[in-house]
Amino acid sequence: MAKSDCPHCGLSNPIDAQFCVHCGTILARAQLPSAHAGETTDEAGAGAADQEEAPPPANAEETGNHPDARASDPTYARTWPHSSGEEEDGGEVSGEGEPQIAASQTDPLLTDLGGLLEPADPMAFASSGPRESDPSRSPSQSLTSGLNVSEEERRQLRQLYAEDLPTAVGANPDMGPTTAEPAVGGSGLQRQPWLEWILLLGLTGALLWGSQTPTGGNGPHTLPGLEQAHQHIDSLTPNSPILVYWAYDAATAGEMDLVAQPVIEHLLHKRTTLIVVSQLPGGPAVARRVIAKAEESVRRPARAQVTANQIIEGGFIPGGAASLPLLGVAPSRTLPVDPGWVELRERFSLAGLTETGPVLTLVIAARAEDVRRWLEQVQPINDGTVIAVTSAVADPALRPYLHSGQLVGLVSGWDGGSAYFRRLERTRSIAEQVRTSRLTNGQNWGIGILLFVILLGNVAGLTERRLT
């Protein structure tokens, strides 16, 4: 295979490489044959105009005019939802005169309010199809948009992205074996469909036959922090006002319901008054459903009275971190002032939240960020006691807060939920038991497959290394 040496680090690269795969230096300007100049399109030219404000050398035109120039353009922002393949084609450009870049200019607010319009898009990391061969769709590149950096910094950024961040499938379709070696050149996250199918079949089998097979031992391990959470809730007196900050929605309900429900059941069993607020649009709806399930579960074995007064729905509070301190300073200010909502205001007042503040705050969040936000914006104001109920992935990031005493307890992940339920010493219904057994078996199989895949990946990596 033909190779060329990098002028910066001196190492070999494939002849058609745009950047040095070792250090990220632009090779294109030295290597691009003049033939590329004939392949110009208006669109590419427009992309090139935005690219590389700082260092255009004498032959920058050739670099910019290369059809792939847009691919290396860090300022080429990606909008969501994805536009179609034709939209990006040169053919469409001539017809409409509005390439993709123009489309993004049509909507100045689209990027400004991007947080609203760009949900966490798992597809972005692993989309397939011919369109996605454009590395400009890589999420990593959107990070660089708007940055005004020097050539050296750009080079470093390119190298960093080339190595560490996942890119779309087929982002480097022409990469030779040298560059495709992950440890050296970084091939980005390329989906391995066969692995996904193995996992799909494994999990399906585990669910189908999970209720008949033993799940193993006495359930999952109890991580530090759970015991303290249980003890603290167990010591609550009836009618204590508990503020519940509901920071997850339907997207993560599959995991979070498993951990939130036992804790809510415990609170209902202790006959505390729950005041539920959320900053996610889907939060209140999910909260209603989980609390209804928990009420049903609490009523069933003990025939306990769970009155409607125990749950007060504060609702949706927009404004993000900027409005969150309101819950610490004046919780009643978050309520509507319309006469139609008087009843809610009265119940809020009855709960004693306006005078004394909550006895305990339960932050139920899928992300560590939401717990941190509460601890930064509300806890310093009301000095409240906080227990976090979170997704498994948020657990390590919240350990420092548990250690410093800002959190008095931490329950995380499906394993945390399962362990918490064991602490409640209550019996589940048959249907619940069967479902729990299925899900535990699914976890066993999923992690088993993951371990196998890690082993396989290492063997493949070591073999590739030996061969090269």
Add this chain to the structure above:
Amino acid sequence: MSPFSSGLPAAMQDAGLVLGLFISLTIASYLIRDNFLARLGQYILVGAGLGYIAVLAWRNVLWPRLFAPVISDPMSWLTAPEATLLKSWLPLILGLLMWAGGVELLRRRPKEPGGSQLLRLLAVVPAAVLVGVGLGVGASGAVQGTLWPQLAAALQTPLAAVATAGDARPAAEEATWLVRFITLLITGGVLIHLQLGRASGASGRPPAQRRPSGLKDSETAAQKHDIPYRTLTVKILHVWGGIGRRALWLAAGIVFARLAAARFSLALARLDYFLFEVPRSELWQILWAAVRGAGS
């Protein structure tokens, strides 16, 4: 379907089940490959999501908190006390300005001539309020909620009143001096690595491919100027940063394991929906009985 929509006719319940299954299947078809159906599902989801958020923002926030009280007494601004003006009228005016400016921006791009410059200028006021409050709470929250308590806990200073909430006993108090030292060492190491260290890949590559790190630059400079104490300091920082980097790697491994548990839970919950929840529904039972009847 949840009991919250049970007030609707049975046909709607069935339709909801079918629609939910359809959208789930179309989106899940992305596993096979990116296809039209997957996009269809995503567009329906986004459309419904935008509609739902709009309803929530209007019916639960703006109408009962702002518009309803103002509309019920439109002339209240003449007689209302200062507090009411501050709570209702002023945010209403700011919000309307934001909308007007936003619509103006939608109609014409920022660089396009024409349009009402006044509207655009006035729309900056509510945006500035929002950004200003955000920056203010961000900075003060970072200090009060993270920086101060975490530094206090890292240094194991007796700042219980600040660092702990309620009657909680921080775990820091239970640690032996060795563990405390290790903790401090690692926290310091991570900070040094984040501030001075290079990207994590340095030690895993052959020496020829390494680029000089920030620390190594300083080291070379120190050696050049032949200042022994500075060289020593840089070396210590280098070793300390290395400890921090390794602790970060270890933490990354643990985070990955927890991530796997979290994501597998989501996948399992969805598969459980396809395999057990849908077949348990009445509609499915009827359809299944009909299919079996036709088969026999």
Add this chain to the structure above:
Amino acid sequence: MLVISARFGLAITPLAAATTLYGWAMLLGAFALLLGIANALWYHLVRVQRGKGEWLLSLLLLVVFALVFGAGVSSPEGSIGPLTEWVFDAVLAPGQATLYALTGFFLLSAAYLYLRINRPGGLWILAGALLMLLVQTPFFFQFMPDALVDLVDWLLSWPVMAAMRGVLIGGALAVLFISIRLIVKSVK
């Protein structure tokens, strides 16, 4: 500056001023939300008008939006009305859950490619991941010696906690300096 001085208890700012600002932020947040939705709808409207690629899907998005918004606004109960709850149960909950469930499958590809011992820091990452995976999974946990379980608890409670604390402090410092820089810049 008002917010910061109120938060730090400086006498120059009455607490009520900061509270009013928080209330404004909540209301302005709702205004901004609706404006953002209007922008997204405008984007799709333009696509439909120009007949650009996938305009049919954009049209569908607009129709679905109109139906959901109409149902929610016309219902006397608003967002807790049966129709809105039906939309949540039938479209939003299953759609969002499925979309996020896909990430579980993509995770496997990442593990295959990146959790390798010959990558930078691979040994440490792999060690942390394997230990945690074994302890948190019931099937493997039953075979784990107590010492190993205690080790994982210790790692989680001390070294990993310390590392994450470093990240938190670093992040908080960054937020602080960026905020101050932006505030000072805007004041200038």
